[in-house]
Amino acid sequence: MEYSEKQIAIIKAAEKLFAIKGFDGASVRDIAHEADINVAMISYYFGSKEKLMEAVFEARSSNIRLKIENLLADDKLSHLGKVNVLIDDYVDKFIHQQEFHKIMMREQMIEKDTPIAGLIHDLKKRNLESIKRLIEEGQKKGAFKKNIDVVLMMTTLVGTVSQMITSQYFYKKMNNLEHMEEVEFQKHMRKKLSIHLKNLFKQSLSNEQ
Amino acid sequence: MEYSEKQIAIIKAAEKLFAIKGFDGASVRDIAHEADINVAMISYYFGSKEKLMEAVFEARSSNIRLKIENLLADDKLSHLGKVNVLIDDYVDKFIHQQEFHKIMMREQMIEKDTPIAGLIHDLKKRNLESIKRLIEEGQKKGAFKKNIDVVLMMTTLVGTVSQMITSQYFYKKMNNLEHMEEVEFQKHMRKKLSIHLKNLFKQSLSNEQ
Amino acid sequence: MEYSEKQIAIIKAAEKLFAIKGFDGASVRDIAHEADINVAMISYYFGSKEKLMEAVFEARSSNIRLKIENLLADDKLSHLGKVNVLIDDYVDKFIHQQEFHKIMMREQMIEKDTPIAGLIHDLKKRNLESIKRLIEEGQKKGAFKKNIDVVLMMTTLVGTVSQMITSQYFYKKMNNLEHMEEVEFQKHMRKKLSIHLKNLFKQSLSNEQ
Amino acid sequence: MEYSEKQIAIIKAAEKLFAIKGFDGASVRDIAHEADINVAMISYYFGSKEKLMEAVFEARSSNIRLKIENLLADDKLSHLGKVNVLIDDYVDKFIHQQEFHKIMMREQMIEKDTPIAGLIHDLKKRNLESIKRLIEEGQKKGAFKKNIDVVLMMTTLVGTVSQMITSQYFYKKMNNLEHMEEVEFQKHMRKKLSIHLKNLFKQSLSNEQ
DNA sequence: CATGAATGAGTGTTCATTCAT
DNA sequence: TATGAATGAACACTCATTCAT
Numbered sequence: 001m002e003y004s005e006k007q008i009a010i011i012k013a014a015e016k017l018f019a020i021k022g023f024d025g026a027s028v029r030d031i032a033h034e035a036d037i038n039v040a041m042i043s044y045y046f047g048s049k050e051k052l053m054e055a056v057f058e059a060r061s062s063n064i065r066l067k068i069e070n071l072l073a074d075d076k077l078s079h080l081g082k083v084n085v086l087i088d089d090y091v092d093k094f095i096h097q098q099e100f101h102k103i104m105m106r107e108q109m110i111e112k113d114t115p116i117a118g119l120i121h122d123l124k125k126r127n128l129e130s131i132k133r134l135i136e137e138g139q140k141k142g143a144f145k146k147n148i149d150v151v152l153m154m155t156t157l158v159g160t161v162s163q164m165i166t167s168q169y170f171y172k173k174m175n176n177l178e179h180m181e182e183v184e185f186q187k188h189m190r191k192k193l194s195i196h197l198k199n200l201f202k203q204s205l206s207n208e209q
Numbered sequence: 210m211e212y213s214e215k216q217i218a219i220i221k222a223a224e225k226l227f228a229i230k231g232f233d234g235a236s237v238r239d240i241a242h243e244a245d246i247n248v249a250m251i252s253y254y255f256g257s258k259e260k261l262m263e264a265v266f267e268a269r270s271s272n273i274r275l276k277i278e279n280l281l282a283d284d285k286l287s288h289l290g291k292v293n294v295l296i297d298d299y300v301d302k303f304i305h306q307q308e309f310h311k312i313m314m315r316e317q318m319i320e321k322d323t324p325i326a327g328l329i330h331d332l333k334k335r336n337l338e339s340i341k342r343l344i345e346e347g348q349k350k351g352a353f354k355k356n357i358d359v360v361l362m363m364t365t366l367v368g369t370v371s372q373m374i375t376s377q378y379f380y381k382k383m384n385n386l387e388h389m390e391e392v393e394f395q396k397h398m399r400k401k402l403s404i405h406l407k408n409l410f411k412q413s414l415s416n417e418q
Numbered sequence: 419m420e421y422s423e424k425q426i427a428i429i430k431a432a433e434k435l436f437a438i439k440g441f442d443g444a445s446v447r448d449i450a451h452e453a454d455i456n457v458a459m460i461s462y463y464f465g466s467k468e469k470l471m472e473a474v475f476e477a478r479s480s481n482i483r484l485k486i487e488n489l490l491a492d493d494k495l496s497h498l499g500k501v502n503v504l505i506d507d508y509v510d511k512f513i514h515q516q517e518f519h520k521i522m523m524r525e526q527m528i529e530k531d532t533p534i535a536g537l538i539h540d541l542k543k544r545n546l547e548s549i550k551r552l553i554e555e556g557q558k559k560g561a562f563k564k565n566i567d568v569v570l571m572m573t574t575l576v577g578t579v580s581q582m583i584t585s586q587y588f589y590k591k592m593n594n595l596e597h598m599e600e601v602e603f604q605k606h607m608r609k610k611l612s613i614h615l616k617n618l619f620k621q622s623l624s625n626e627q
Numbered sequence: 628m629e630y631s632e633k634q635i636a637i638i639k640a641a642e643k644l645f646a647i648k649g650f651d652g653a654s655v656r657d658i659a660h661e662a663d664i665n666v667a668m669i670s671y672y673f674g675s676k677e678k679l680m681e682a683v684f685e686a687r688s689s690n691i692r693l694k695i696e697n698l699l700a701d702d703k704l705s706h707l708g709k710v711n712v713l714i715d716d717y718v719d720k721f722i723h724q725q726e727f728h729k730i731m732m733r734e735q736m737i738e739k740d741t742p743i744a745g746l747i748h749d750l751k752k753r754n755l756e757s758i759k760r761l762i763e764e765g766q767k768k769g770a771f772k773k774n775i776d777v778v779l780m781m782t783t784l785v786g787t788v789s790q791m792i793t794s795q796y797f798y799k800k801m802n803n804l805e806h807m808e809e810v811e812f813q814k815h816m817r818k819k820l821s822i823h824l825k826n827l828f829k830q831s832l833s834n835e836q
Numbered sequence: 837c838a839t840g841a842a843t844g845a846g847t848g849t850t851c852a853t854t855c856a857t
Numbered sequence: 858t859a860t861g862a863a864t865g866a867a868c869a870c871t872c873a874t875t876c877a878t
Contacts, residue, residue: 020320024233028852038860043853102318108375109311110230124379151383152369152405159372160365166317167364170333174360196361203412215841237869247843252870254841438738442651446873456839461874520736526793527729528648542797569801570823573794574787578779581786584735588751592778614779621830633862655848665864670849672862 009035015056019099060100068130079138091193094161144205218244224265228308269309277339288347300402303370353414427453433474437517478518486548497556502616509611512579562623636662642683646726687727695757706765711825718820721788771832
């Protein structure tokens with residue numbers, strides 16, 4: 001799918017406003033104004049507000065399966081090293097695509113059988129399966145414990161990063177970082193999360209004492 | 210604040226629909242229909258849709274500080290035992306008040322200076338401070354490691370439970386539990402989360418090897 | 419018709435608010451609040467908002483025919499003297515019952531066949547007929563000119579006083595009387611209007627050069 | 628400000644209904660129906676019902692100062708002649724823009740600090756000042772008496788015409804003109820008012836005996 | 837006699853979408 | 858391809874009135 005310049009502007013504006021105000025809270029007029037285009041263009045280009053949401057998803061939801069497949073094939077990294085790379089990838093993606101991930105979190109909550117719910121489900125399923133293979137590989141080689149609940153570990157990974165992002169203003173305040181620059185703060189979050197999650201995973205997966 | 214039967218019905222209906230559809234997505238007509246009352250009653254009783262949302266919050270947001278204070282004073286429990294009780298409390302509260310917590314998650318995301326944002330912030334702050342004291346107590350007594358980032362640990366606790374709840378349908382599918390009864394599934398989730406989080410916390414906090 | 423204390427309070431409140439905000443602009447809740455009674459009482463006592471308006475009218479619209487009849491019989495006053503008394507009566511009534519007269523002006527404008535429109539019409543008709551007799555008396559006795567358009571003269575009398583009352587804030591400003599006390603200002607208006615109108619009538623009616 | 632055909636239709640409908648029913652009494656749905664347009668168009672074009680009212684005012688409230696200034700400069704007319712032209716202008720304007728003037732009267736009465744109240748005040752002030760100059764010119768040249776209260780004279784002028792218009796149906800009945808055609812009746816009113824007011828002003832202003 | 841609760845119709849306004857050009 | 862105009866449905870809310878007690 002190729003998008004024109006205007007279409008991309010609309011998708012970007014939609015991503016921003018859906019993240020800030022939610023799907024219902026953001027009106028097509030808001031989005032049109034933010035994207036500096038005519039209101040009618042949204043229906044014209046995307047058919048409807050819902051379809052626009054789908055376009056936002058499709059534009060962002062490149063799955064990380066390919067990356068995981070490459071990781072699996074990489075023989076320069078230890079099994080734990082591969083998990084660490086995975087963690088960093090997740091953290092980076094969440095932080096740099098905060099807006100998109102906020103939308104995704106919200107959409108997950110909504111009990112509707114929207115096309116987007118399906119998209120999210122498939123995306124998560126594919127990713128989970130690849131990660132399972134990565135873990136099982138480590139288990140086969142004796143690097144990881146048996147009895148690892150991969151779904152729960154992923155829940156902790158995704159949940160921790162999500163929670164950090166949604167409550168970042170609270171985090172800032174609690175740690176007196178209110179005057180830290182946005183970019184610097186993102187680096188800070190990135191590092192903290194990375195170390196924290198790597199520790200959690202190491203303790204939970206690794207066989208070594 | 211004492212509520213009449215009808216007012217309670219409205220609050221319950223609002224809690225449900227705000228959780229499912231979000232604040233903007235749920236119309237007062239939806240809520241009135243769900244509560245089986247006249248639309249005008251919502252304005253009549255609560256003044257506005259926003260005030261109704263606040264009522265939902267006030268009705269649910271009993272903070273857990275008191276429980277933590279009691280835990281701190283309890284000398285029959287080990288330090289780790291206290292943390293485990295805390296984890297179970299959190300898990301229980303989230304699971305049994307899923308709808309309210311979905312609302313809270315969503316509200317946290319929205320960048321508005323609503324009165325509710327303030328309520329959430331204060332609630333979280335109070336809880337965090339009590340938990341910090343609980344951890345520090347354990348550190349002083351040598352039961353817990355030094356260098357524990359309490360905020361990050363709480364982020365993992367809250368994030369993991371939140372993520373589990375938001376993606377429970379995905380979890381069901383991935384584990385072939387689709388035909389499990391709702392109540393039974395909640396017990397299942399509760400147990401899984403409890404064990405998982407206790408392990409994570411034990412590894413992260415405990416000094417014992 | 420005898421009214422209870424509460425009913426009188428309602429009528430007074432209604433008179434005030436109808437004058438300030440108009441019939442549609444003043445809600446029964448406003449009136450109930452102003453009268454410090456329960457909303458339901460208005461329907462209970464008067465049947466409807468419209469009927470309340472009628473009650474306001476009936477309470478105030480004592481016609482001045484009786485006074486004119488007495489004037490006609492008075493032989494201590496000259497014909498012009500009688501007219502002057504009439505003018506002063508009109509001016510006094512308008513100024514001291516400003517609120518009621520504002521309502522009356524407004525109601526006159528509305529093109530509805532309300533019962534009130536009928537009340538106003540009858541009231542005006544009765545008054546006009548008496549005044550006509552007063553003028554004709556003077557004409558018969560040679561004190562007044564022939565060819566006097568009584569309706570037009572009354573239009574000027576009523577119109578001038580009405581206009582003064584509706585635009586009194588403008589009048590205050592134009593004459594730098596903004597800090598004059600309300601009571602004092604009413605006296606001022608009364609005197610000014612009295613002299614002005616007596617002059618106009620003297621010039622228009624009187625035969626003496 | 629240029630208005631489209633539909634916008635003009637809306638303004639005309641609003642003028643009519645505001646005059647008949649008052650601002651609060653006329654609903655936007657009424658106006659939309661009268662103008663044969665969709666309800667949403669009113670918000671779309673004017674922003675709000677209040678702004679529509681302002682548009683009605685701005686469309687009509689061309690002040691007559693320019694005309695007065697021209698009158699002042701005219702040396703073919705006597706001073707009293709100029710006043711007579713002024714009277715005829717006022718009468719004509721009121722009769723031909725009855726609906727607008729009804730709105731204006733009503734708005735004057737309402738004790739609200741609306742933008743319209745300000746518009747009316749400024750309009751009246753400007754007109755009054757020009758008329759004052761016209762009168763003073765006549766006084767300086769000895770054509771008019773000293774001691775003329777211009778504000779009171781204008782009150783009589785405006786009040787008489789207003790009162791005539793608001794009570795025209797009463798006037799018709801009192802003079803048995805009920806079956807006179809509307810246009811013919813307007814001519815009749817115009818002539819009657821013109822003569823009546825010119826007489827009043829001549830007597831009040833002129834020095835000649 | 838009095839009232840808090842409740843109602844359905846109506847308010848002004850905004851919505852996502854479609855139309856005519 | 859692009860857009861200002863237009864639409865009908867829906868929005869949150871207020872209205873005058875009625876009901877149960």
